[in-house]
Amino acid sequence: MADRYLHLTGTAPGRFLTRRLGLPQPAPLRRWSLETPTLDGPVLHLTAGEPAVPGEVGELLARLGLPVVEREQASRPAGIVVDATGIASATGLAALHAALHPVVRSLARGGRIVVLGTAPSPEDHHQAAAQQALEGFVRSLGKEIGRGATVQLVRIVPGAAASAESTLRFLLSPRSAYVSGQVVEVSGAAPDQVADWFAPLSGRTALVTGSARGIGEAVASVLARDGARLICLDVPQAEDELVRTADRLGATALALDITAPDAAERIAAAVPDGLDVLVHNAGITRDRRLANMAADRWASVIDVNLDSVLRTTDALLKGGTLNRGGRIVATASIAGIAGNNGQTNYAASKAGIIGLVRSLAPRAAAEHGVTVNAVAPGFIETKMTAAVPLFIREAGRRMNSLSQGGLPVDVAETTAWFAQPASTAVNGQVVRVCGQSLLGA
Numbered sequence: 001m002a003d004r005y006l007h008l009t010g011t012a013p014g015r016f017l018t019r020r021l022g023l024p025q026p027a028p029l030r031r032w033s034l035e036t037p038t039l040d041g042p043v044l045h046l047t048a049g050e051p052a053v054p055g056e057v058g059e060l061l062a063r064l065g066l067p068v069v070e071r072e073q074a075s076r077p078a079g080i081v082v083d084a085t086g087i088a089s090a091t092g093l094a095a096l097h098a099a100l101h102p103v104v105r106s107l108a109r110g111g112r113i114v115v116l117g118t119a120p121s122p123e124d125h126h127q128a129a130a131q132q133a134l135e136g137f138v139r140s141l142g143k144e145i146g147r148g149a150t151v152q153l154v155r156i157v158p159g160a161a162a163s164a165e166s167t168l169r170f171l172l173s174p175r176s177a178y179v180s181g182q183v184v185e186v187s188g189a190a191p192d193q194v195a196d197w198f199a200p201l202s203g204r205t206a207l208v209t210g211s212a213r214g215i216g217e218a219v220a221s222v223l224a225r226d227g228a229r230l231i232c233l234d235v236p237q238a239e240d241e242l243v244r245t246a247d248r249l250g251a252t253a254l255a256l257d258i259t260a261p262d263a264a265e266r267i268a269a270a271v272p273d274g275l276d277v278l279v280h281n282a283g284i285t286r287d288r289r290l291a292n293m294a295a296d297r298w299a300s301v302i303d304v305n306l307d308s309v310l311r312t313t314d315a316l317l318k319g320g321t322l323n324r325g326g327r328i329v330a331t332a333s334i335a336g337i338a339g340n341n342g343q344t345n346y347a348a349s350k351a352g353i354i355g356l357v358r359s360l361a362p363r364a365a366a367e368h369g370v371t372v373n374a375v376a377p378g379f380i381e382t383k384m385t386a387a388v389p390l391f392i393r394e395a396g397r398r399m400n401s402l403s404q405g406g407l408p409v410d411v412a413e414t415t416a417w418f419a420q421p422a423s424t425a426v427n428g429q430v431v432r433v434c435g436q437s438l439l440g441a
Contacts, residue, residue, distance in 0.1 A: 006404050024403035027148030029177040030110045036174055041078030041108050042067040043172060049095035052085035052118060052158035060161045064169055079112040079172045084134055085158055088127040110148040112172050117155050135183055142181035142436050143401045150180035160188030163425035170417040178410035180401055181436035184429055192325055192421035200420045202227030205275055209233045209258050210282030212242040214382045218408035219279055222416045224249040231270055258282050258308045264315030274323040277419045280309045280330040287342045298345045305349035317368055324369035329418045332376040334434050354430050361428030371427040373418040378434020381405045400435035
């Protein structure tokens with residue numbers, strides 16, 4: 001369903017009226033396309049204080065192929081990257097203010113700000129306080145910057161900034177249009193090489209559950225665009241839509257109930273050469289307040305959204321179906337972070353996905369060479385949200401820093417970033433794709 005309010009605020013009378021009434025002012029978001037694959041302008045490189053490793057962030061930015069300028073050269077930067085890795089005290093935070101205060105107003109519409117920090121130290125509480133302060137700073141700046149711009153914090157390991165290349169490529173591009181206010185921790189793990197950044201998944205096999213329609217279809221489309229060989233999986237009841245999606249993408253359709261006892265065996269049989277990317281997207285809702293929720297409604301949601309993910313993941317890892325260097329990406333939800341009225345079953349299942357990711361990620365990497373991450377969508381424009389009552393739908397759209405709903409492709413682009421070979425150092429992360437929703441952390 002079209003966002004008529006967004007269209008209204010794009011007209012002169014609409015802008016005048018909404019400003020007079022103090023209403024949200026959403027800006028149209030610039031998403032990736034063949035015509036607009038990169039930001040439209042240079043990236044301004046700033047340093048807040050003394051960097052942890054002089055020169056390494058400059059070297060990283062040079063690898064991205066974006067025009068990088070210094071402060072005196074930037075009149076309207078499309079991106080700003082601030083190296084705050086060396087801030088280790090409360091007084092040192094003044095350097096962050098000094099770096100951004102003079103230039104933040106000059107950021108182009110739809111621009112990107114990325115603050116680079118490092119992990120808070122368990123031994124140095126002054127450094128830990130200063131680096132944790134960056135999180136509050138980034139989340140607040142994301143809520144006030146407006147004009148479709150986004151702000152993120154990326155924590156890197158000093159001396160291993162090259163591991164963050166895929167993350168910077170994603171965050172400093174139109175692909176991250178609906179991701180803001182996020183904190184991404186990047187380890188020092190060496191990334192796998194990417195021969196072609198326009199087809200980073202070339203030669204890799206990916207399977208997406210729940211891919212007949214909606215977000216799953218968008219994920220499959222973006223992975224195929226990025227060069228992956230696709231297997232599209234959905235329930236037999238959706239086989240007609242599933243086949244249409246698979247045919248459009250040149251993919252293989254696998255009609256299968258992911259809760260079936262032999263689901264993992266059938267997936268393994270469909271990928272005799274192994275699987276490089278496993279996307280757990282299938283999910284259902286059976287909403288009722290707990291007092292009115294029958295046991296079967298509870299059980300079905302937990303089974304599809306969480307238990308089937310646990311069972312198939314365990315079996316595919318144990319059986320060696322997931323190749324070394326593989327990627328597991330699961331779909332959580334901001335409901336699993338903030339809760340939602342009438343969705344105790346759904347929120348429990350999605351919070352469970354977050355627990356799965358945080359626990360499994362380090363062991364899967366150590367034992368199988370596989371990363372495990374999750375996307376947590378907020379209000380995404382789908383057929384399901386189009387059926388939501390008008391006022392609730394409008395609240396969902398406006399209650400985020402970008403004042404609009406996201407699109408399925410926004411979830412897909414984040415999933416594709418996790419799936420890249422170069423994202424080896426991105427592990428155990430839960431990234432909200434919600435326009436920095438006012439709900440949840």
